[in-house]
Amino acid sequence: xxxxxxxxxxxxxxxxxxxxxxxxxxxxxxxxxxxxxxxxxxxxxxxxxxxxxxxxxxxxxxxxxxxxxxxxxxxxxxxxxxxxxxxxxxxxxxxxxxxxxxxxxxxxxxxxxxxxxxxxxxxxxxxxxxxxxxxxxxxxxxxxxxxxxxxxxxxxxxxxxxxxxxxxxxxxxxxxxxxxxxxxxxxxxxxxxxxxxxxxxxxxxxxxxxxxxxxxxxxxxxxxxxxxxxxxxxxxxxxxxxxxxxxxxxxxxxxxxxxxxxxxxxxxxxxxxxxxxxxxxxxxxxxxxxxxxxxxxxxxxxxxxxxxxxxxxxxxxxxxxxx
Amino acid sequence: xxxxxxxxxxxxxxxxxxxxxxxxxxxxxxxxxxxxxxxxxxxxxxxxxxxxxxxxxxxxxxxxxxxxxxxxxxxxxxxxxxxxxxxxxxxxxxxxxxxxxxxxxxxxxxxxxxxxxxxxxxxxxxxxxxxxxxxxxxxxxxxxxxxxxxxxxxxxxxxxxxxxxxxxxxxxxxxxxxxxxxxxxxxxxxxxxxxxxxxxxxxxxxxxxxxxxxxxxxxxxxxxxxxxxxxxxxxxxxxxxxxxxxxxxxxxxxxxxxxxxxxxxxxxxxxxxxxxxxx
Numbered sequence: 277x278x279x280x281x282x283x284x285x286x287x288x289x290x291x292x293x294x295x296x297x298x299x300x301x302x303x304x305x306x307x308x309x310x311x312x313x314x315x316x317x318x319x320x321x322x323x324x325x326x327x328x329x330x331x332x333x334x335x336x337x338x339x340x341x342x343x344x345x346x347x348x349x350x351x352x353x354x355x356x357x358x359x360x361x362x363x364x365x366x367x368x369x370x371x372x373x374x375x376x377x378x379x380x381x382x383x384x385x386x387x388x389x390x391x392x393x394x395x396x397x398x399x400x401x402x403x404x405x406x407x408x409x410x411x412x413x414x415x416x417x418x419x420x421x422x423x424x425x426x427x428x429x430x431x432x433x434x435x436x437x438x439x440x441x442x443x444x445x446x447x448x449x450x451x452x453x454x455x456x457x458x459x460x461x462x463x464x465x466x467x468x469x470x471x472x473x474x475x476x477x478x479x480x481x482x483x484x485x486x487x488x489x490x491x492x493x494x495x496x497x498x499x500x501x502x503x504x505x506x507x508x509x510x511x512x513x514x515x516x517x518x519x520x521x522x523x524x525x526x527x528x529x530x531x532x533x534x535x536x537x538x539x540x541x542x543x544x545x546x547x548x549x550x551x552x553x554x555x556x557x558x559x560x561x562x563x564x565x566x567x568x569x570x571x572x573x574x575x576x577x578x579x580x581x582x583x584x585x586x587x588x589x590x591x592x593x594x595x596x597x598x599x
Numbered sequence: 600x601x602x603x604x605x606x607x608x609x610x611x612x613x614x615x616x617x618x619x620x621x622x623x624x625x626x627x628x629x630x631x632x633x634x635x636x637x638x639x640x641x642x643x644x645x646x647x648x649x650x651x652x653x654x655x656x657x658x659x660x661x662x663x664x665x666x667x668x669x670x671x672x673x674x675x676x677x678x679x680x681x682x683x684x685x686x687x688x689x690x691x692x693x694x695x696x697x698x699x700x701x702x703x704x705x706x707x708x709x710x711x712x713x714x715x716x717x718x719x720x721x722x723x724x725x726x727x728x729x730x731x732x733x734x735x736x737x738x739x740x741x742x743x744x745x746x747x748x749x750x751x752x753x754x755x756x757x758x759x760x761x762x763x764x765x766x767x768x769x770x771x772x773x774x775x776x777x778x779x780x781x782x783x784x785x786x787x788x789x790x791x792x793x794x795x796x797x798x799x800x801x802x803x804x805x806x807x808x809x810x811x812x813x814x815x816x817x818x819x820x821x822x823x824x825x826x827x828x829x830x831x832x833x834x835x836x837x838x839x840x841x842x843x844x845x846x847x848x849x850x851x852x853x854x855x856x857x858x859x860x861x862x863x864x865x866x867x868x869x870x871x872x873x874x875x876x877x878x
Contacts, residue, residue: 333764339730340733342731371731
């Protein structure tokens, strides 16, 4: 794999874009709740006025970000995603979501560690609720990228869209998926990575990499499932997505998060109920309990039936070809 | 101060007292129209709002509430903002007729202030105002603006941990364009703060976090104006807290004597008797 399309950490790509933008955008601020990254050392050094470490204080991170953004500054608020979305929930609700209905301002919540990114750190560091939580808040853009090229594109989108946004960034380096698809825009919300028939997988974030592998495995059995990578969950081009999904008879949603609680599965099934009521759906993700089992991400995925072969097996079953 | 200066000061203080009585009366009338309003909390901060808005302490522009040069006022104890309604209406932030329609269908005035001209942010959930104020104060400094940020919090509100995250932040960043006014009425919803979680010594706590602190009678409108008049423009490298010793339910004796006054509602007859008193 060449370096341009090789594995990269989303946070490094994002912060690299911030660094580039900062010199021409003195109104651009980066606030962190004492959460680091190698590139932040450079930011501290070169842009000391535009970098603020609020300390391990996520509630204040959100409130200070809101106050700065109300004054017209563009603010990135950076923290571990599980703390950003849950510790500071009410600050996000009141000072970002609620205020976004009555005024324009630009705060980007940059959460690192989506899903099981911090696999062996255990359930306090797993982030399985953020899609449901952010989806429940009006006015907040919800971005869940599968690769770092989308992250790069999202930075430009973030600077040009005056609204609160939540970025659900993967914690581990991921390979590029969109290096051969320069035409894909953030506003597209999704991309049909594989056109297929009968069964379509809709996945988001890191799970899209496993879903791609599942499509390959299903292909070995002569099946041709489709695959849609959903990266902008809100505001969603619902009609556009429904139009693509209407070509299929069954849909499998795959996310590294709780299912049945307002996450991506709910977004997709609500859409199908409204536009394609005949389509059958099956949600893959985590049920109504936290993950205490110890092991790396691949082990945990297998244990919970969301690894590539489990997804492929479900495709086969739904196609009437499985056990 | 010269004799003329003292004479002018006396006239101004008399005028502020008259204004405060009017604000108290109008606040009681609003409560009669909308009994859901938290009257006791809104009576303890009457002199604070009066001194700020009629005492020449703030820059504001009713015809352009978001005027860049304005001082930012955050009513973090949103439920206590009912006494600001008559002031903002009087100053022309919105139509006075709104006061007669509070809480009614289509009115801009609710039991807790939300998106109302003159209110900088939407509060009501406690513990948010100071942190947001810190963000504004930092942004104003970075932008080179001389504007001030004034946040009003209740003392019970100081139980919220997020307040202390902001207190630490303001001290560390030396936000000397920020003033926190604590409405120290010593009572939260279920009783005396001293019996729930003792806040004293409050000024000492703020000072330990790098703040300049002053404590004074929050109902002596002349004294409040003098204290805040010195504190707001001061730039000494420290954020500033004005701890206003107040009485919850000030002016309504039945509330003043009741440690549960936060949740009390005055009857229309009680309001009528009191508004007569504040004529």
